[in-house]
Amino acid sequence: MAYQADRSQYPSRRPDGSLDIDLSSGKYLKLWQGPQHPGITGNMSVELTVCGDEVVEGKTHVGYLHRGFEKLMERRTFIQCFPIVCRICVPEPDFNEYCYAAAVEELAGLEVPERADWIRTLILEMGRINSYLMYLGGQAGALGQGVIGQWTTYVRDLMLDRFEELSGARIYHMFIMPGGVRDGLPDGFDQRMEETLREIESTLADVKDVMFNNAVFKKRTVGLGYIDPAIVDQYGVTGPTARAAGVAKDVRRDQPYLVYPQLDFEPVVGQDSDVFTRADVRRRDLLMSVDLIRQILARIPRSGAVMAPLPNVLHWKIPFGETYIRGECSRGEYGYYLVTDGSGYPRRVNVRGPSYTHAMALLERLIVNCNISDVAALMVSLHTYPPEIER
Amino acid sequence: MKQELEKRWVKGPDGVDFEVEPLRDYYCEAPPTVMPAAYSKIIEGLFNWARAESLWILGFGTGCGAIEMRPLMTPRFDAYRYGIQWRPTPRQSNLFVISGYLSVKTLKRVIRSYEQMPNPKYVVGLGSCTINGGMYFDSYNTITRLDEYLPVDVYITGCMPRPEALLAGFEELKRIIRAGKGEGANQYAERFDWYKANQKRVIHDWDMPDYNW
Amino acid sequence: MTMQPLYQALKAGFPIGELTEQRPDLAFITVPREQLRGLLLHLRDQEGFTHLVLLTAVDWIEEDRFQLTYLLHDRKGARDIGLRVMLPRQAVIEGAPMESIHDLWPTAATYQRELREMFGIDFPDSPGVNEDFILEGWREIPPYRRDFDTLKYSNETFAPRPGRESQDPAQYMKAQLYPDGA
Numbered sequence: 151m152a153y154q155a156d157r158s159q160y161p162s163r164r165p166d167g168s169l170d171i172d173l174s175s176g177k178y179l180k181l182w183q184g185p186q187h188p189g190i191t192g193n194m195s196v197e198l199t200v201c202g203d204e205v206v207e208g209k210t211h212v213g214y215l216h217r218g219f220e221k222l223m224e225r226r227t228f229i230q231c232f233p234i235v236c237r238i239c240v241p242e243p244d245f246n247e248y249c250y251a252a253a254v255e256e257l258a259g260l261e262v263p264e265r266a267d268w269i270r271t272l273i274l275e276m277g278r279i280n281s282y283l284m285y286l287g288g289q290a291g292a293l294g295q296g297v298i299g300q301w302t303t304y305v306r307d308l309m310l311d312r313f314e315e316l317s318g319a320r321i322y323h324m325f326i327m328p329g330g331v332r333d334g335l336p337d338g339f340d341q342r343m344e345e346t347l348r349e350i351e352s353t354l355a356d357v358k359d360v361m362f363n364n365a366v367f368k369k370r371t372v373g374l375g376y377i378d379p380a381i382v383d384q385y386g387v388t389g390p391t392a393r394a395a396g397v398a399k400d401v402r403r404d405q406p407y408l409v410y411p412q413l414d415f416e417p418v419v420g421q422d423s424d425v426f427t428r429a430d431v432r433r434r435d436l437l438m439s440v441d442l443i444r445q446i447l448a449r450i451p452r453s454g455a456v457m458a459p460l461p462n463v464l465h466w467k468i469p470f471g472e473t474y475i476r477g478e479c480s481r482g483e484y485g486y487y488l489v490t491d492g493s494g495y496p497r498r499v500n501v502r503g504p505s506y507t508h509a510m511a512l513l514e515r516l517i518v519n520c521n522i523s524d525v526a527a528l529m530v531s532l533h534t535y536p537p538e539i540e541r
Numbered sequence: 542m543k544q545e546l547e548k549r550w551v552k553g554p555d556g557v558d559f560e561v562e563p564l565r566d567y568y569c570e571a572p573p574t575v576m577p578a579a580y581s582k583i584i585e586g587l588f589n590w591a592r593a594e595s596l597w598i599l600g601f602g603t604g605c606g607a608i609e610m611r612p613l614m615t616p617r618f619d620a621y622r623y624g625i626q627w628r629p630t631p632r633q634s635n636l637f638v639i640s641g642y643l644s645v646k647t648l649k650r651v652i653r654s655y656e657q658m659p660n661p662k663y664v665v666g667l668g669s670c671t672i673n674g675g676m677y678f679d680s681y682n683t684i685t686r687l688d689e690y691l692p693v694d695v696y697i698t699g700c701m702p703r704p705e706a707l708l709a710g711f712e713e714l715k716r717i718i719r720a721g722k723g724e725g726a727n728q729y730a731e732r733f734d735w736y737k738a739n740q741k742r743v744i745h746d747w748d749m750p751d752y753n754w
Numbered sequence: 755m756t757m758q759p760l761y762q763a764l765k766a767g768f769p770i771g772e773l774t775e776q777r778p779d780l781a782f783i784t785v786p787r788e789q790l791r792g793l794l795l796h797l798r799d800q801e802g803f804t805h806l807v808l809l810t811a812v813d814w815i816e817e818d819r820f821q822l823t824y825l826l827h828d829r830k831g832a833r834d835i836g837l838r839v840m841l842p843r844q845a846v847i848e849g850a851p852m853e854s855i856h857d858l859w860p861t862a863a864t865y866q867r868e869l870r871e872m873f874g875i876d877f878p879d880s881p882g883v884n885e886d887f888i889l890e891g892w893r894e895i896p897p898y899r900r901d902f903d904t905l906k907y908s909n910e911t912f913a914p915r916p917g918r919e920s921q922d923p924a925q926y927m928k929a930q931l932y933p934d935g936a
Contacts, residue, residue, distance in 0.1 A: 185601070186599070188600055193607075193647065214650070215644060218680050222677070222904070225679070227924075256776075303611050386861045404832050405779065405832045473777070474808075502807060510861070645890065646889070646890045649890070673917075678920065681897050683912075689913055745891030
């Protein structure tokens with residue numbers, strides 16, 4: 151029988167809509183989850199007010215990772231901005247590079263060679279796989295299944311090796327730059343990639359057996375954190391979180407960019423909109439990325455330029471204009487809003503990360519009436535990365 | 542000052558009113574003291590060997606460097622074979638890895654976590670941004686020199702340093718501890734006023750006691 | 755596909771400015787401040803722009819203006835429209851309020867909190883707008899304003915380690931490549 155909370159103890163609402171919580175009444179307790187807490191995604195914190203072990207109110211606090219990128223970029227030239235943008239989001243940095251490069255190219259009127267577009271798509275899909283593998287480990291870890299994290303981190307390391315031979319770096323690749331990409335694919339890359347993809351597929355089969363067929367995982371996640379499809383647009387929900395609610399939002403298909411129109415894929419959609427479905431949608435999306443990488447490697451042009459000729463980057467001025475570039479990253483819609491004013495520096499850059507809406511307004515809504523022990527699982531299931539909230 | 546830290550009258554669950562002054566009642570304000578070495582050099586050497594072989598890291602990812610911690614915990618790089626493991630709370634750990642840039646808001650939490658760790662304790666600064674600001678040298682919200690605020694034993698350069706670099710850094714820290722030079726906690730106690738003055742110059746809303754453990 | 759038909763339809767009902775077509779699926783319109791709410795409601799309920807992508811500000815300090823950008827997305831039509839609202843900069847700094855749209859999109863409250871902190875643009879009706887969002891104990895002018903010098907602030911506050919030199923890349927490269935000053 152499901153546990154029924156005693157609703158009579160719940161706080162009433164004041165006329166202005168805020169909760170009437172008297173902490174000294176002894177009924178409520180204030181708990182901070184984070185920033186130093188194993189059950190938190192990255193360096194952020196949630197301020198919970200609990201009654202028994204049920205959450206009555208949750209408030210997200212961010213800003214622990216704020217570096218002021220949008221300010222720093224205003225005092226760097228366009229080419230100097232390119233190496234720092236990837237630092238905005240650690241687990242999937244390539245999206246920053248792509249969105250920034252595409253925004254600069256659009257405003258400067260640069261034509262990117264086709265081969266560079268293919269390589270960019272390849273990099274973005276590889277980054278997506280990395281990010282999902284991290285997520286699967288975190289989601290299982292939040293419910294006590296440490297072994298999934300060990301497996302997925304291992305195969306993620308294999309993918310990082312592929313990144314390393316491509317770009318020379320494991321985490322921050324700085325590979326996609328305005329005008330194209332830095333280099334082509336190394337010799338024998340396809341074969342090693344194929345081995346990595348096979349390893350990932352076999353690990354994912356194990357993950358499916360151990361994680362998704364696990365009774366504890368199912369019991370704790372089915373029905374947890376339900377998102378009504380009707381509020382998806384109101385709360386700016388995008389990506390797999392929206393697709394798990396049955397809303398087939400996928401920028402790769404809705405507004406195709408790079409070479410996605412030439413690839414064969416269909417967005418992965420779920421039905422039940424709970425934590426379990428979100429994990430399942432991401433697992434299937436990961437398999438789709440594996441398939442997309444195979445398609446890309448089969449059709450990628452093997453010769454040709456990878457960089458458009460750039461003007462003298464030390465005196466690179468971009469005319470007045472503003473634009474918005476979006477892409478579908480592993481968490482949802484990632485976008486860059488770039489304003490230029492004719493000088494050699496960006497006038498304003500605004501980064502629209504999907505976590506911005508997921509971790510703030512949406513999480514604060516979902517967390518109410520949740521058990522303390524489920525808070526970590528719920529938070530991980532929204533797949534939030536704090537650095538892209540505060541930049 | 543935050544509302545919950547102010548001195549106030551509270552009605553207890555049994556209906557009795559009592560006065561609460563959180564800064565005095567909930568914290569101990571005694572400053573840290575220098576921990577002397579053991580009475581014999583041999584014993585101290587044994588202690589240092591034991592300390593070096595059990596580095597327990599506080600699981601607090603303060604910046605992007607936290608992402609390379611995960612590979613270290615897993616079979617490929619496996620730091621556990623060197624006696625290094627991660628603990629969820631400051632009370633159980635003796636090594637604080639500052640994984641990258643520190644924003645002012647995080648610095649405050651880092652200081653609190655650091656002071657809650659038991660002696661002897663060590664700090665490793667990870668990434669160029671802890672040394673001189675690195676990429677964020679001109680940011681208004683990140684500190685540029687970690688050793689102004691906490692005693693640092695080892696710096697590991699790079700942006701981002703590879704797991705192998707981290708392992709090498711931890712081995713270096715072990716050598717330092719075995720040689721009896723891992724005196725960070727004592728340094729912090731000796732120069733306590735200097736560290737506090739530096740910390741307070743940066744953290745403008747200082748709403749906690751000077752030393753809280 | 756183009757944004758012209760939509761623009762003509764909007765122009766019939768609202769006194770709006772010129773259309774800037776950045777791409778076939780992205781356009782920007784300057785909107786008078788009084789029309790903003792009605793236009794947002796019309797776009798959301800009638801034209802299918804149901805998704806608020808972002809709300810941000812640009813500081814045009816030379817022209818003494820703040821520009822607020824409301825970017826809306828229509829998924830079925832695969833198009834975006836950006837509404838620009840120009841605010842007098844000096845009046846905003848002195849505390850002139852701006853209308854909140856948190857009742858149209860709940861996520862707007864977060865954006866407005868950030869704007870309040872980073873630019874000092876006040877949205878008095880927005881819930882929790884005066885709480886600290888990112889910064890803690892901030893005493894200077896809001897940091898995203900153009901007249902805030904972040905390097906100067908960092909040097910004065912954070913005691914930089916001696917020995918680090920920063921150069922202007924254009925000057926430095928020129929000195930390296932052409933030492934004669936050619």
